[in-house]
Amino acid sequence: MDNNTGANDDSRPSKVYDEDELDVEIPQTAHQISKDSWFQAGFVLTTGINSAYVLGYSGTIMVPLGWIFGIVGLIIATAISLYANSLIAKLHEFGGKRHIRYRDLAGHIYGRKAYSLTWALQYVNLFMINTGYIILAGSALKAVYVLFRDDHIMKLPYFIAIAGFVCALFAICIPHLSALRFWLGFSTFFSLIYIIIAFVLSLQDGIEAPARDYSIPGTATSKIFTTIGAAANLVFAFNTGMLPEIQATVRKPVVDNMLKALYFQFTAGVLPMYAVTFVGYWAYGSSTSSYLLNNVTGAVWVKTMANIAAFLQTVIALHIFASPMYEYLDTKFGIKGSALSARNLSFRITVRGGYLAINTLVAALLPFLGDFMSLTGAISTFPLTFILANHMYLVAKKTKLTSLQKLWHWLNVCFFGCMSIAAAIAALRLIAVDSKTYHVFADL
Numbered sequence: 001m002d003n004n005t006g007a008n009d010d011s012r013p014s015k016v017y018d019e020d021e022l023d024v025e026i027p028q029t030a031h032q033i034s035k036d037s038w039f040q041a042g043f044v045l046t047t048g049i050n051s052a053y054v055l056g057y058s059g060t061i062m063v064p065l066g067w068i069f070g071i072v073g074l075i076i077a078t079a080i081s082l083y084a085n086s087l088i089a090k091l092h093e094f095g096g097k098r099h100i101r102y103r104d105l106a107g108h109i110y111g112r113k114a115y116s117l118t119w120a121l122q123y124v125n126l127f128m129i130n131t132g133y134i135i136l137a138g139s140a141l142k143a144v145y146v147l148f149r150d151d152h153i154m155k156l157p158y159f160i161a162i163a164g165f166v167c168a169l170f171a172i173c174i175p176h177l178s179a180l181r182f183w184l185g186f187s188t189f190f191s192l193i194y195i196i197i198a199f200v201l202s203l204q205d206g207i208e209a210p211a212r213d214y215s216i217p218g219t220a221t222s223k224i225f226t227t228i229g230a231a232a233n234l235v236f237a238f239n240t241g242m243l244p245e246i247q248a249t250v251r252k253p254v255v256d257n258m259l260k261a262l263y264f265q266f267t268a269g270v271l272p273m274y275a276v277t278f279v280g281y282w283a284y285g286s287s288t289s290s291y292l293l294n295n296v297t298g299a300v301w302v303k304t305m306a307n308i309a310a311f312l313q314t315v316i317a318l319h320i321f322a323s324p325m326y327e328y329l330d331t332k333f334g335i336k337g338s339a340l341s342a343r344n345l346s347f348r349i350t351v352r353g354g355y356l357a358i359n360t361l362v363a364a365l366l367p368f369l370g371d372f373m374s375l376t377g378a379i380s381t382f383p384l385t386f387i388l389a390n391h392m393y394l395v396a397k398k399t400k401l402t403s404l405q406k407l408w409h410w411l412n413v414c415f416f417g418c419m420s421i422a423a424a425i426a427a428l429r430l431i432a433v434d435s436k437t438y439h440v441f442a443d444l
Contacts, residue, residue, distance in 0.1 A: 065216070
């Protein structure tokens with residue numbers, strides 16, 4: 001059976017015979033599945049967690065929360081994110097079917113309406129993450145420009161447009177998620193460059209600077225909203241909203257291998273993020289910006305290298321989070337065979353280029369990175385990663401759970417449901433405030 005077969009109905013299963021001598025149904029897909037090691041999947045997850053977004057966590061998480069709640073919040077968010085993702089991973093072959101898409105799993109457990117709702121939530125989640133990546137990439141390019149010329153001729157929307165064009169070129173060249181392979185090595189290399197540079201320069205500035213102000217800025221009312229928004233940023237930092245799609249690339253045994261990848265992500269994978277987040281806040285206190293490289297002082301060539309590395313890593317990371325949309329479109333329109341065939345190449349140019357053009361337009365229109373992180377965490381990361389994960393596990397395993405375990409999952413569903421509503425309100429308020437302060441296509 002060729003797992004790369006395309007179909008017009010991406011939800012229709014084709015039965016394959018797996019290595020454990022069990023019939024497991026696998027939905028047809030135009031993309032490659034069941035080929036990657038757990039280590040490669042771990043690097044895909046780590047690429048997301050240590051993307052250039054980490055350069056914003058000192059300002060978007062630590063500044064609104066302060067030392068105590070910031071540190072405790074990050075540790076708790078790490079633990080609950082590992083727990084919630086492990087629940088999803090354990091359901092990958094539930095009911096004798098391989099659920100290679102998040103919506104497939106929800107549809108199998110709840111029915112067709114849940115399939116559509118989950119797809120809508122996931123689409124919004126990934127669209128907003130990708131919009132944020134393009135804002136990040138544009139900000140990195142602008143930071144390089146400002147290092148050499150501070151004439152304000154080139155503005156942020158121009159750099160966002162350039163970033164979107166480069167992301168589209170990369171998307172056209174890389175046909176599917178498994179094809180990233182050695183690009184994940186480049187991604188890790190680029191991540192280490194900007195994280196090490198940001199860490200070292202922040203440490204140097206912190207040692208040489210006078211005492212910093214670590215008080216939480218804002219009025220009593222604004223602090224409430226920024227704290228809730230920061231809570232959404234906490235869960236945004238650790239979760240992809242596309243775990244089944246990543247797990248689909250993993251070879252057998254898929255559950256055990258995915259759990260290994262998750263353990264790698266939430267142990268070794270989080271250490272660089274912790275380091276740069278805490279040191280950045282320690283060095284600059286409440287004046288830390290939402291892009292740490294704007295705070296650091298040092299040699300121009302060093303800062304240039306860090307920003308270029310952040311830009312390049314962002315291009316690779318965006319491709320990961322756009323891959324579920326690419327897989328859906330490729331499968332729906334029967335894109336299979338050679339990635340370099342005229343039909344397939346023209347399809348990717350038209351469809352992926354068009355998708356990223358819309359992303360780029362939204363990014364240039366509303367370039368408020370911290371607000372995007374909060375809203376994404378609120379309206380999609382909370383529901384997909386925490387509410388759905390706990391409830392799906394509760395429904396799928398209801399006959400095997402004790403009353404205490406059922407109560408635990410219901411408490412999680414209710415708590416994260418309330419958090420999602422509160423965080424969405426807070427994020428929309430932040431966007432409304434920033435929209436009054438800055439005009440559309442703002443040069444931040």
